[in-house]
Amino acid sequence: MHDPNCIFCKIIQGTIPSKKLYEDDDVLGVFDINPASPVHFLLLPKRHIPTLQHVKEGDSSLLGKMLVLIPQLAEQQGCGDGFKTVINTGPNGGQEVYHLHIHVLGGPRPWKRATI
Ligand code: AMP
Ligand code: ZN
Helix, strand or coil: CCCCCCHHHHHHHCCCCCCEEEECCCEEEEECCCCCCCEEEEEEECCCCCCHHHCCHHHHHHHHHHHHHHHHHHHHCCCCCCEEEECCCCHHHCCCCCCCCEEEEECCCCCCCCCC
8 A cells, every 4th residue: 555665655644745736535635735836736546556558457446536536626725717737756757756746837937947
């Protein structure tokens, strides 16, 4: 369920502090510690899944739930005018934290960084 060396698992377990915007039994939403845009949060499954390449058929409902949540959370964060979603996957995908997460970026442009 949790990887003791994973920073996001530590956030989920509460051993590392975070600024949470959403939580249920399966999913956690936290603001990115180094935001690339005025609104930048991450949605992560509570179960440790390293990358999008590790998802299985049985994860369909979890992933679907995350996608359905995103526009609701984005709206709550003032991103009714739109937002960007990003999933970095593996070394060539630029992934830094190996616990699956969906970036949600929004707010008035220009943004601090064009890419994440
Ligand atoms: P990625 O390159 O997709 O793996 O992105 C990892 C993201 O996690 C980066 O945008 C980091 O700023 C963010 N991050 C790293 N540590 C933390 C933390 N403790 N709390 C919130 N966000 C974090
Ligand atoms: Zn993890």
